[in-house]
Amino acid sequence: MQHNVLILDFGSQYTQLIARRVRELNIFCEIFPYNNFPQDLSSFKAVILSGSPFSTRADDAPHPDLSQIRGKMPLLAVCYGAQYLAHFDGGEVGASSTREYGRANLSFIKDGEPFFANVPANSQVWMSHSDTIKKLPTGGIRLASTHDVENAAYKIEGETTYAIQFHPEVYHSTDGKQMLENFLVNIAEVPQNFTPNAFVEEIVSELQQKIGDDKVVLGLSGGVDSTVAAVLLNKAIGKNLYCIFVNNGLLRKNEFESVLHQYKDMGLNVKGVDASDRFLSQLAGIDDPETKRKTIGRVFIEVFDDEAHLLTDVKFLAQGTIYPDVIESVSVKGPSATIKSHHNVGGLPDFMKLQVVEPLRMLFKDEVRRVGATLGIDPELLGRHPFPGPGLSIRILGDITKEKVRILQDVDAIFIDGLKSWGLYDKVWQAGAILLPVNSVGVMGDERTYEKVVALRAVESTDGMTADWVHLPYDFLMKISNEIINKVKGVNRVVYDISSKPPATIEWE
Numbered sequence: 001m002q003h004n005v006l007i008l009d010f011g012s013q014y015t016q017l018i019a020r021r022v023r024e025l026n027i028f029c030e031i032f033p034y035n036n037f038p039q040d041l042s043s044f045k046a047v048i049l050s051g052s053p054f055s056t057r058a059d060d061a062p063h064p065d066l067s068q069i070r071g072k073m074p075l076l077a078v079c080y081g082a083q084y085l086a087h088f089d090g091g092e093v094g095a096s097s098t099r100e101y102g103r104a105n106l107s108f109i110k111d112g113e114p115f116f117a118n119v120p121a122n123s124q125v126w127m128s129h130s131d132t133i134k135k136l137p138t139g140g141i142r143l144a145s146t147h148d149v150e151n152a153a154y155k156i157e158g159e160t161t162y163a164i165q166f167h168p169e170v171y172h173s174t175d176g177k178q179m180l181e182n183f184l185v186n187i188a189e190v191p192q193n194f195t196p197n198a199f200v201e202e203i204v205s206e207l208q209q210k211i212g213d214d215k216v217v218l219g220l221s222g223g224v225d226s227t228v229a230a231v232l233l234n235k236a237i238g239k240n241l242y243c244i245f246v247n248n249g250l251l252r253k254n255e256f257e258s259v260l261h262q263y264k265d266m267g268l269n270v271k272g273v274d275a276s277d278r279f280l281s282q283l284a285g286i287d288d289p290e291t292k293r294k295t296i297g298r299v300f301i302e303v304f305d306d307e308a309h310l311l312t313d314v315k316f317l318a319q320g321t322i323y324p325d326v327i328e329s330v331s332v333k334g335p336s337a338t339i340k341s342h343h344n345v346g347g348l349p350d351f352m353k354l355q356v357v358e359p360l361r362m363l364f365k366d367e368v369r370r371v372g373a374t375l376g377i378d379p380e381l382l383g384r385h386p387f388p389g390p391g392l393s394i395r396i397l398g399d400i401t402k403e404k405v406r407i408l409q410d411v412d413a414i415f416i417d418g419l420k421s422w423g424l425y426d427k428v429w430q431a432g433a434i435l436l437p438v439n440s441v442g443v444m445g446d447e448r449t450y451e452k453v454v455a456l457r458a459v460e461s462t463d464g465m466t467a468d469w470v471h472l473p474y475d476f477l478m479k480i481s482n483e484i485i486n487k488v489k490g491v492n493r494v495v496y497d498i499s500s501k502p503p504a505t506i507e508w509e
Contacts, residue, residue, distance in 0.1 A: 003043040004190050005029035009327075010052030010062045010080050014128075016327060017169040018048060018078070020364055021180055028194040030362070031327055034064040046074040046188040049081025051167060055131050056080065056087040063088070074160040074188035076180075082154070082163035083131055090138035093131050102127060103172055106152065108145040115143060115155070115162055117182050119175045125152070125166035126173045133165060160187060196367070196374040200232070203359050207236035211316060216357060217308050218318035219300075220245040220270060221389070222259040225320030225360060227381055228372040230268055232359045233318055235375065239269050242314065244307050246300060249276025250391030250400075252416070253409035262381060275303045283393065283400040289509035292400070296390045317354035321361045322368060366462075385430045386464065394509040398437035403490070408435045410488045411454050418480045419458070428470050431458040434497075434508050442492030451492040454484065459506055467501040 005022055009015045009031050022029040032038065034049075041047075047069050054061045062084075069075055077085050087093040105122045125146070133151040136142060144153035144164075153164045162183060168176030184190045216233060220226045220243045233241045245263065247256040260272040282299050286292055308314060360368055372382045388394055392412070396404050411433045419425040434455040442449040456477075461467035481494040497504075 003028065003030055004045050004194070005048065005184065006037065006041065006044045006046070007031045007048045007050060008034045008037060008064065008081075010034050010050050010054065012051035012053070012078075012080070014167055014169055015050040016324065016364075017167075018050060019323075020366075021169045021177055022048075022184065023194065023364065023367060024177065025181055025184060026192040026194050027184055027190050034062050037064075041068055041073065044073065045190040046076070046184055049075070049077040049084065051079030051081070051128065054080065056083045056093050057131065070161065071156075071159045074183070075162070076183050077161070077163040078169070079128065079165060079167060082165050083133055085156075085161070085163050086133045086135070086137045086140070086151075090135075091133060091140065092135035094134045096130055096132040104146040104148065104152075104166065106144050107147050110141075110143045113143050113155075114187055115153070115179060115182050117186065118178055119182075123175045124172065125168070125176070126170045127166050162187075196370045199363075199367075199371055200235075200374055203232060204236045207233060207357070207359060210357065211237055211240070213240065214315040215240050215242060215311065215313055216316040216318050217242045217244065217311060217314050217354070219243075219304055220263065220268075221320070221387075222251065222255060222384075223320070223387060224365070224372065224382060224384060225322055225368055227263075227320075227377065228368050228375065229318055229320040229359050230263075230270075231266065231372070231375045231377055233357075234266075234268055241269055241318070242311055243268050243270035244304060245270055245272050246303050246307075247272065247274045247276050248279040248296060248300065248391055249402075249405065250279065250296075250393050252387070252392075253413040262378065266377070271307065273303060273307055275299070278303065280400065280402055280405070285399055287399040289394055292393045292509075293390050296393060315355060316357045318357050318359070321358040323360075323362055323364050326361050383426060385425075385428065385432075387432075388507055394507055395432055396435045397508060404435055407452060407488060407490045408433060408454070411435070411484050411491060414483050414487065415456055415480055418476065418483070422473075422476050424472065424476065427460075428458045429461040429467065430464070430506060431456075431470075433457070440493045444492065449492045452490050453493040453495065454491055455495045455497050455508075456480070457497045457506070457508075459501070461501075461506075464506060467506050469498045469500055472496070 004027055007015065007018055007029055015031060019029050019031055052062060083093045103124055104127050105124055109116045109121065132149060136151055136154050139157040140154045141157055142151055142154050146152050149165055152166060155162045167173060168179045185192060216237060218230055218241060220230060230243055245260055263270045279296065279299050282295055283292060286295060369382050392405060392408050393400055396408055415433050416431065419428060419431060434457060436453045436455060438453050439450050440453050442451060458470040458472055459467040460470050477496055484491055484494050
C-alpha cells in the first residue's frame with residue numbers, strides 16, 4: 001500500500017477521526033506520534049498535523065522538527081497544528097477572550113480559494129480550543145473567519161501549507177469532508193486508490209510472499225475481525241491455515257454450534273474445541289471483573305496451546321488486530337495504563353515461538369466489514385454486533401455459575417432475536433443483556449417470587465469510543481420484557497439501561 005498521507009498525532013481525541021475521514025476518500029493514511037515519525041518521507045504525498053490538549057504557549061508543548069515537511073510537502077495544520085505554525089513562525093497565539101468550543105459558522109471565506117471550493121457561505125464548523133491565533137505567521141494569508149475567530153483559516157504564501165482553527169474531521173463540521181477532499185485531492189493531488197478490492201489483492205500477495213508454504217494457526221472468536229482475517233488467509237494459503245474455535249462456555253446461546261457450522265460452510269479448515277467446563281470450573285467463586293478477564297485469558301492460552309501443540313511445523317500465529325489497537329500502542333500518550341484485559345490471542349507465551357501475522361492491522365472496523373463484503377462473507381456474520389472477548393462473564397455481575405450463564409443466555413437470545421424480528425438489529429451498534437447481582441420481589445399467579453433482575457442494553461456508536469443509548473420502541477420493550485419474564489425461569493424483573501458513554505461505559509464490567 002502506498003502511504004500517501006502522514007498524520008502527525010499531538011494527542012488529540014479526534015486524531016482517529018481524521019484518519020477515518022481521509023480513508024473515506026479512498027486515500028490511505030497512517031498516524032504517527034509527532035515525536036516518532038518516519039525519517040524517509042518519500043512515499044508520502046501530504047501531511048496533516050492534528051489537534052492537541054496542549055497549549056503552544058506551554059513549556060511542555062509538543063515541538064516537532066518539521067524541516068523535512070514544511071514548504072517541501074503539502075501540509076494541513078488542524079487546530080493545535082494551526083496555532084503551532086503561527087506561534088513558532090512570527091505569529092502570535094494567546095488565550096481566547098471568548099469561549100471557542102462547539103458549533104460556529106464561517107462568516108467570511110476568501111473568494112476563489114480552492115481549499116473552500118464547493119463550501120457554502122455560513123458553513124458550520126466545530127471549534128474546540130482555549131487559545132486563539134491573534135496574529136498570523138510570516139507569509140500568512142487569512143482565508144476564513146467566524147463571528148468570534150478572525151483567523152479561522154489561513155495559508156502560507158509561497159507554500160502549499162494550509163491551517164485551520166476548527167476540526168473538519170468531526171460530524172458537526174458539515175462540509176469538513178469536502179474541505180479535506182479539496183486539500184488532499186485537488187490541491188495535494190493525492191491518488192484515491194485505497195479500495196477494498198485493492199487492499200485484498202495487495203494483502204493476499206504480501207501474505208503469500210511472507211508465509212510461503214509454512215503453516216499458520218489462528219484463534220477464531222466468531223467476531224468480525226477474526227473471521228475476515230481467516231478468510232483473507234484462506235484465500236492466500238488455503239489449507240495451510242489451521243483455525244481453532246474455542247467454546248469458553250460464555251458465548252451466546254447455541255452460538256458455538258451455529259458459528260462453527262458457518263465456518264465450515266465457508267471452506268475454512270477449522271477445529272471446534274468445547275472447553276466450557278474447564279473455563280467455568282476455573283471461574284468458580286471469582287467475582288472481580290479484572291480477575292475474571294485474566295482467568296479467561298489464562299485458560300484460553302492453555303487451551304489454545306494444547307491444541308496448537310497437536311499441529312506440527314506451525315511457524316505463524318495469525319491475529320485479528322485492527323488499526324485502533326495499533327494506534328493505542330504507539331500513542332503519544334503511550335499505551336493506556338488502565339485498559340481492560342482481553343482474552344484475545346495477543347498474550348501467548350514466548351515458548352510457542354511463533355511469528356505473528358496481522359492482515360487487518362491497518363484497517364478500521366468499518367473497513368474490515370467492507371473488505372469482508374468484497375471477500376463474499378455472509379452479511380449476517382459481517383453485521384454481527386461487537387461482543388466482549390470475555391463473553392458473558394462480564395455481563396454476569398458477581399461470580400459465575402452454570403445456572404447464571406443459562407439464565408443470561410436465554411434472556412440474551414430473546415432480546416437479540418426480538419431486535420432482528422422487529423427490524424431493529426441493524427439500527428443498533430451493540431446490544432446485550434446484563435444479569436444483575438440482586439433479587440427483587442415479584443408476584444406470579446398467587447405466589448410471591450424473589451428472583452433475578454436483568455438489564456437490557458442497546459447503544460448506537462461508530463467506533464465504541466462514545467455511545468448513546470438507543471430509543472427502542474416502548475411496544476418492543478414491553479413485548480420483550482413480558483417474554484423474558486414468562487419464558488426465563490429465575491427472572492421476574494427487566495430494566496432498560498439509558499446511560500450514555502461517557503460517563504458510563506457500554507459494558508457494565
